[in-house]
Amino acid sequence: MADEKVYDCLKLENQLCFPLYACAKEVVRRYKPFLDEIDLTYTQYIAMMVMWEKKELSVKALGEYLYLDSGTLTPVLKTLESKGFVKRKRSEKDERILNVTLTADGCMLRDKALSIPTQMGKCLDLDSKDAMELYRILHKMLAGFTEASEY
Amino acid sequence: MADEKVYDCLKLENQLCFPLYACAKEVVRRYKPFLDEIDLTYTQYIAMMVMWEKKELSVKALGEYLYLDSGTLTPVLKTLESKGFVKRKRSEKDERILNVTLTADGCMLRDKALSIPTQMGKCLDLDSKDAMELYRILHKMLAGFTEASEY
DNA sequence: TATAATTTGATTGTGTACAATTAAATCAAA
DNA sequence: TTTGATTTAATTGTACACAATCAAATTATA
Numbered sequence: 197m198a199d200e201k202v203y204d205c206l207k208l209e210n211q212l213c214f215p216l217y218a219c220a221k222e223v224v225r226r227y228k229p230f231l232d233e234i235d236l237t238y239t240q241y242i243a244m245m246v247m248w249e250k251k252e253l254s255v256k257a258l259g260e261y262l263y264l265d266s267g268t269l270t271p272v273l274k275t276l277e278s279k280g281f282v283k284r285k286r287s288e289k290d291e292r293i294l295n296v297t298l299t300a301d302g303c304m305l306r307d308k309a310l311s312i313p314t315q316m317g318k319c320l321d322l323d324s325k326d327a328m329e330l331y332r333i334l335h336k337m338l339a340g341f342t343e344a345s346e347y
Numbered sequence: 348m349a350d351e352k353v354y355d356c357l358k359l360e361n362q363l364c365f366p367l368y369a370c371a372k373e374v375v376r377r378y379k380p381f382l383d384e385i386d387l388t389y390t391q392y393i394a395m396m397v398m399w400e401k402k403e404l405s406v407k408a409l410g411e412y413l414y415l416d417s418g419t420l421t422p423v424l425k426t427l428e429s430k431g432f433v434k435r436k437r438s439e440k441d442e443r444i445l446n447v448t449l450t451a452d453g454c455m456l457r458d459k460a461l462s463i464p465t466q467m468g469k470c471l472d473l474d475s476k477d478a479m480e481l482y483r484i485l486h487k488m489l490a491g492f493t494e495a496s497e498y
Numbered sequence: 499t500a501t502a503a504t505t506t507g508a509t510t511g512t513g514t515a516c517a518a519t520t521a522a523a524t525c526a527a528a
Numbered sequence: 529t530t531t532g533a534t535t536t537a538a539t540t541g542t543a544c545a546c547a548a549t550c551a552a553a554t555t556a557t558a
Contacts, residue, residue, distance in 0.1 A: 203457060205464040208396045208412060212478055213374050213467065215485035217393075218414045220371035221515075222492045223364050228516095239544060242368075245359045255507065261359060263369045266507050268545050275543085292506040292553050306354060313356040316364065321491055322484070327363055330484045333477045334366035340472055341373045372545075379547090390514060407536065417537050419515050426513085443523050443536040 226319050227312075234308045235279065239264075239272050241309070247282060248306045252297045254287070263338075281305060377470055378463075385459045386430065390415075390423050392460070398433060399457045403448045405438070414489075432456060 208214055224238045231241055246253065246261045259269055273296055276282045281302035287293040322330070359365055375389045382392055397404065397412045410420055424447055427433045432453035438444040473481070 202461065203399065206396055206457065206460055207400055208393065211393075211396070211464070212471075212473075212482055213371075213378070214393055214396075215482065215489055216367070216374060217371045217389075219485050219488050219492075220364075220367045221414060222489070223367060225516080226492075227364070237543065238368075242359065242362075242365055245357055245362070245365075248354065249358055256505085263372060264544095265546065267509080267547080270508060272544075290506085290554070294507060306357065309357055310353065313362070320363075320488065322363075322488060326484045326487065329480055331363055331366065333473070333481045334370050336477065337370050337471065337473060338366055338373070341370075341377075376546080388513065405536085415514095416516065418517080418539080421538060423514075437537095441524070441536085445537060 223316075223320070227316060230312045230315055234305055234312075236305075236309075239268070240276055241312075243269070243272055243276065244281060244302065244305065244309070247296065247298045247302060252295055255294050255296060258296060276302075374467075374471070378467060381463045381466055385456055385463075387456075387460075390419070391427055392463075394420070394423055394427065395432065395453065395456065395460070398447065398449045398453060403446055406445045406447060409447060427453075 204210060227238050227241070231238060236244060242262055243258065246258055250257075255266055255269055255273065258273075259265055262269075264272075273282060273284060277284050280299055283297045283299055285295050285297065287295055320327075355361060378389050378392070382389060387395060393413055394409065397409055401408075406417055406420055406424065409424075410416055413420075415423075424433060424435055428435050431450055434448045434450055436446050436448065438446050471478075
């Protein structure tokens with residue numbers, strides 16, 4: 197009686213959220229040895245990815261790309277600035293806006309990071325069909341989230 | 348020249364890890380309003396899921412289910428104990444082992460949690476085919492991880 | 499133009515995550 | 529059986545993550 201079927205929906209193995217949560221953590225953990233070599237944490241790495249692409253960006257815009265708020269980004273960006281990879285500067289037109297720009301050192305770091313995606317790909321060993329499916333489904337979910345939060 | 352194709356592999360949109368990381372965070376965030384009602388955080392919730400099923404467990408065994416180490420679990424379990432949902436007690440046979448047991452209050456919480464999986468399911472709005480695919484791929488990845496870390 | 503509302507980051511506090519170290523207990527080998 | 533290795537949690541330190549609040553600047557409105 198203690199293990200009635202009513203409770204099956206609360207079993208860890210029947211959750212979709214849990215493998216998502218656990219996988220995300222494990223993947224970030226697998227990144228660590230590679231990211232250590234370029235002195236970045238995972239959060240710093242994805243922030244740099246956007247910086248490499250955009251060169252200059254406000255904290256707000258960066259946060260929208262990364263799904264992170266200023267409470268998380270402020271310390272991350274301060275660390276990246278102390279490492280000399282980005283500069284933080286208030287906009288002259290609107291002092292509420294803080295613009296983040298890539299430095300020469302930050303730009304050079306891009307070349308050091310080039311090998312990381314391939315190395316990670318190997319260590320996940322997911323066949324390309326599954327990888328594409330996973331990519332598709334996750335982006336579908338994310339799209340649903342941004343849609344739902346804008347009313 | 349600044350945006351050569353060599354760097355495409357470092358674009359955020361070409362990563363598989365990033366939507367995984369972002370989705371996991373968003374899903375946990377979506378849980379919050381529901382979990383607030385039973386005074387649990389997400390980590391506490393998944394710990395309770397295992398406790399509801401197993402009734403009694405060592406910290407180590409719990410950590411293996413959740414992919415979490417004692418550095419994370421110790422404070423989580425102390426909080427759950429302070430809320431009266433679990434008891435922590437050293438094993439008499441082997442004092443290195445700390446056994447966690449479900450209390451009557453902890454057991455009762457299970458009924459309050461019953462509606463959460465359904466409510467979350469609605470708010471993710473993923474069709475069942477995609478949900479099954481996602482479940483399959485994530486578990487495949489997790490299996491690959493545990494395999495790779497046992498040598 | 500005052501005043502109110504909004505935008506934007508920063509700050510604060512709580513709660514994970516995890517590596518590295520410590521400490522205690524148990525187990526294994528010579 | 530004593531020493532050495534292993535197991536198991538706890539502790540410490542660093543780094544997110546996010547809700548809530550604050551503060552400053554800008555924009556909109558009466």
